[in-house]
Amino acid sequence: xxxxxxxxxxxxxxxxxxxxxxxxxxxxxKLGEFQFRINCAFCHGLGARGGGRGPDLTRAYxxxxxxxADLFNTINNGVPGTAMPTNxxxxxxxxxxxxxxxxxxxxxxxxxxxxxxxxxGDAAHGRALFYGDAxxxxxxxxxxxxxxxxxxxxxxGGIRTPDYIVDSVRxxxxxxxxxxxxxxxxxxxxxxxxTVVTADGKEIKGVVMNEDSFSVQLMDAGEHIYxxxxxxxxxxxxxxxxxxxxxxxxxxxxxxxxxxxxYLISVGAK
Amino acid sequence: xxxxxxxxIYCLSLVLIASASAQVTSARLVNSAKEPQxxxxxSGDYAGxxxxxxxxxxxxxxxxxxxxxxxxxxxxxKFETTPLAVDGILYATGPDDRVFALDAHTGRxxxxxxxxxxxxxRPCCGHVNRxxxxxxxxxxxGSLDAHVMALDAKTGGVIWDVAAVDYKLGYSFTxxxxxxxxxxxLGVSGGEYGIRGFIDAYDADTGQRKWRFYTIPGxxxxxxxxxxxxxxxxxxxxxxxxxxxxxATNQLFWPTGNPSPSNRGAGRAGDNLYSNTLxxxxxxxxxxNWYFQFTRHDEHDWDATQVPVMIDDGDRRxxxxxxxxxxxYVVDRSSHKLLFxxxxxxxxxxxxxxxxxxxISNKESEPTLNGSQVCPGAAGTTNWMSPTFDSxxxxxxxxxxxxxxxxxxxxxxxxxxxxxxxxxxxxxxEAEPYWGALRAIDPAxxxxxxxxxxxxxxxxxxxxxxxxxxxxxxxxGNFITLDAASGKALWHFQTGAAVxxxxxxxxxxxxxxxxxxxxxxxxxxxLP
Numbered sequence: 001x002x003x004x005x006x007x008x009x010x011x012x013x014x015x016x017x018x019x020x021x022x023x024x025x026x027x028x029x030k031l032g033e034f035q036f037r038i039n040c041a042f043c044h045g046l047g048a049r050g051g052g053r054g055p056d057l058t059r060a061y062x063x064x065x066x067x068x069a070d071l072f073n074t075i076n077n078g079v080p081g082t083a084m085p086t087n088x089x090x091x092x093x094x095x096x097x098x099x100x101x102x103x104x105x106x107x108x109x110x111x112x113x114x115x116x117x118x119x120x121g122d123a124a125h126g127r128a129l130f131y132g133d134a135x136x137x138x139x140x141x142x143x144x145x146x147x148x149x150x151x152x153x154x155x156x157g158g159i160r161t162p163d164y165i166v167d168s169v170r171x172x173x174x175x176x177x178x179x180x181x182x183x184x185x186x187x188x189x190x191x192x193x194x195t196v197v198t199a200d201g202k203e204i205k206g207v208v209m210n211e212d213s214f215s216v217q218l219m220d221a222g223e224h225i226y227x228x229x230x231x232x233x234x235x236x237x238x239x240x241x242x243x244x245x246x247x248x249x250x251x252x253x254x255x256x257x258x259x260x261x262x263y264l265i266s267v268g269a270k
Numbered sequence: 271x272x273x274x275x276x277x278x279i280y281c282l283s284l285v286l287i288a289s290a291s292a293q294v295t296s297a298r299l300v301n302s303a304k305e306p307q308x309x310x311x312x313s314g315d316y317a318g319x320x321x322x323x324x325x326x327x328x329x330x331x332x333x334x335x336x337x338x339x340x341x342x343x344x345x346x347x348k349f350e351t352t353p354l355a356v357d358g359i360l361y362a363t364g365p366d367d368r369v370f371a372l373d374a375h376t377g378r379x380x381x382x383x384x385x386x387x388x389x390x391x392r393p394c395c396g397h398v399n400r401x402x403x404x405x406x407x408x409x410x411x412g413s414l415d416a417h418v419m420a421l422d423a424k425t426g427g428v429i430w431d432v433a434a435v436d437y438k439l440g441y442s443f444t445x446x447x448x449x450x451x452x453x454x455x456l457g458v459s460g461g462e463y464g465i466r467g468f469i470d471a472y473d474a475d476t477g478q479r480k481w482r483f484y485t486i487p488g489x490x491x492x493x494x495x496x497x498x499x500x501x502x503x504x505x506x507x508x509x510x511x512x513x514x515x516x517x518a519t520n521q522l523f524w525p526t527g528n529p530s531p532s533n534r535g536a537g538r539a540g541d542n543l544y545s546n547t548l549x550x551x552x553x554x555x556x557x558x559n560w561y562f563q564f565t566r567h568d569e570h571d572w573d574a575t576q577v578p579v580m581i582d583d584g585d586r587r588x589x590x591x592x593x594x595x596x597x598x599y600v601v602d603r604s605s606h607k608l609l610f611x612x613x614x615x616x617x618x619x620x621x622x623x624x625x626x627x628x629x630i631s632n633k634e635s636e637p638t639l640n641g642s643q644v645c646p647g648a649a650g651t652t653n654w655m656s657p658t659f660d661s662x663x664x665x666x667x668x669x670x671x672x673x674x675x676x677x678x679x680x681x682x683x684x685x686x687x688x689x690x691x692x693x694x695x696x697x698x699x700e701a702e703p704y705w706g707a708l709r710a711i712d713p714a715x716x717x718x719x720x721x722x723x724x725x726x727x728x729x730x731x732x733x734x735x736x737x738x739x740x741x742x743x744x745x746x747g748n749f750i751t752l753d754a755a756s757g758k759a760l761w762h763f764q765t766g767a768a769v770x771x772x773x774x775x776x777x778x779x780x781x782x783x784x785x786x787x788x789x790x791x792x793x794x795x796x797l798p
Contacts, residue, residue: 038682214759
């Protein structure tokens with residue numbers, strides 16, 4: 001029994017603490033910023049505001065918890081079933097020490113954006129627009145309801161900044177959304193637009209679901225899926241101009257867009 | 271300049287003299303071109319050509335090629351091996367340091383050796399291994415915990431096992447060793463940990479170390495002055511890809527990797543010799559004969575760890591390398607002079623060359639606190655994947671990556687055995703998405719003759735054969751055959767996983783096979 005007690009005592013400092021020993025320490029936050037760049041920025045972006053595949057981490061809301069203990073656990077153990085790896089298993093970083101993980105958490109706290117006192121928009125009105133006049137649901141699904149041509153937006157309010165969502169609506173072709181993460185690829189497939197003419201002269205325009213050098217799987221605006229071998233096509237043209245129309249202020253006012261963003265946040269950051 | 275073309279076509283019937291009992295001698299390694307039914311070294315020959323003189327599978331019949339067998343390792347992770355083929359047996363490695371021998375007819379296993387790795391090894395980039403070397407009755411292998419081992423070629427039993435260095439400091443082996451005479455030669459990995467790189471040679475019979483060449487000169491040695499203060503002690507310069515060997519001059523050509531920390535030059539002012547350098551070493555002694563540094567004072571992780579390919583052009587003895595920094599270099603290995611350096615992909619880091627024709631870095635390409643976008647990105651215009659030189663077409667084929675990244679500084683203290691980057695890189699979400707292409711380069715001029723575009727960058731090596739074919743893989747899982755003259759795709763097979771290995775060819779009972787590792791499986795293809 002005595003030996004066991006010693007083992008437990010020795011092990012204790014190595015385990016994650018519940019509270020950040022470096023809380024509000026500006027020097028540690030700076031060290032954490034460097035650790036963040038080395039280990040995290042590849043996915044979460046410089047400044048932690050979200051990258052191609054990593055969520056924005058400047059918000060108080062975090063899908064896997066925002067307490068010190070939650071953050072430590074997420075960073076150290078990863079998130080099963082997602083691209084977030086266990087500490088030390090990515091080629092980018094090769095394992096942070098406990099101290100370095102706390103430095104990163106200190107840094108994240110230093111860039112955390114305070115939630116506005118009042119909600120940014122009217123989520124109920126945003127929902128009505130999403131499924132009604134703005135016709136977002138023609139192509140996007142939220143919580144199982146809506147279209148399939150564009151990305152499912154159920155969680156987007158929890159992982160992207162409001163500015164990012166606004167920009168995606170106003171300028172949908174600037175950054176194409178990224179979808180399914182394939183195990184065999186470094187980067188997920190994007191929602192590129194493709195126009196093909198089949199051997200019998202039929203033109204099909206749709207969103208690329210998957211593609212390799214010899215075949216393409218695409219969905220058209222009617223949600224028909226086409227599985228095509230490229231050698232059998234008369235033409236194949238792919239662009240990074242999104243099939244989503246650019247919603248300028250004449251189509252969707254700033255206020256209405258804020259309401260839609262509020263709706264997405266109310267769902268995604270719940 | 272004309273590149274010597276080998277017009278002699280090997281007939282399968284003449285070369286099929288397989289004898290399951292014959293041992294691989296150093297003479298057979300030197301003369302590997304005489305037995306194209308076998309694949310005796312990592313690159314297929316000492317020159318690094320990754321070219322097979324087999325021509326049974328050719329432009330006319332490759333469309334009928336089929337899978338002959340698949341061997342599943344059961345291992346996950348990147349499968350980077352090039353098998354050796356010796357008289358009907360394949361010897362290869364898998365992720366997590368497993369070594370195996372297969373019946374080349376059937377893919378059925380003969381033996382398996384699984385290294386018991388410690389849990390605290392330090393591989394930067396996956397639990398990978400790229401293959402073995404063979405001499406006599408032994409197969410040689412370097413492990414992720416920095417041991418060098420000889421296994422019994424008949425059973426996989428351990429004959430000798432030597433710890434080269436303490437793995438806890440960040441050292442590991444991932445490359446296939448090269449056997450020259452009676453020496454087993456290999457370079458170390460660990461450029462992400464602040465190691466001091468080296469190349470070692472071990473006696474094949476005993477495992478005794480015969481020489482070590484430190485890729486960073488110590489105090490009093492020439493080149494030491496290219497390091498600031500004590501930075502040489504943790505300056506990196508690993509040597510993690512198999513080099514080539516010139517029997518005529520008894521020289522090894524071995525390339526080295528990045529200085530540490532990889533993306534931050536502050537604290538290591540100077541050229542940082544011999545990082546990112548082609549080393550010409552005396553094979554018997556490990557003494558440096560001469561060197562050529564590709565990227566001086568690198569801050570972008572542009573290891574020069576690409577196979578240095580020896581090409582003979584009339585009287586000229588050349589060495590060609592498609593470098594990670596985006597330039598295709600041809601160096602005269604007699605005069606040690608650079609003939610030219612031409613870009614073979616998008617580069618933004620250099621607008622000028624020095625008096626010797628070497629690309630010089632632009633000031634604005636340096637990583638900054640807020641990040642600066644540079645092409646190529648951190649993975650380079652190519653990486654470690656093997657190129658091939660086809661003596662029939664006279665062309666050099668390599669998988670190129672089109673990728674730009676943002677490089678940002680992140681000062682970091684050195685801690686022994688801990689990751690030591692000093693910076694970070696990440697993709698710009700405003701930039702063009704990554705893509706890739708297999709490019710055919712004329713080594714006489716550096717001009718690109720054709721390219722075969724991949725939807726995303728490929729990590730596959732390339733094989734050329736006397737059948738007028740080029741074989742490669744892609745990240746979408748295809749194994750592809752192209753017309754070596756035109757780049758036209760003639761055949762493909764969906765393996766189901768991204769290809770991180772290079773193809774090789776062998777023959778058995780008058781039939782040619784081509785093998786490639788993908789996912790967790792090794793595939794062999796042949797005519798029906």
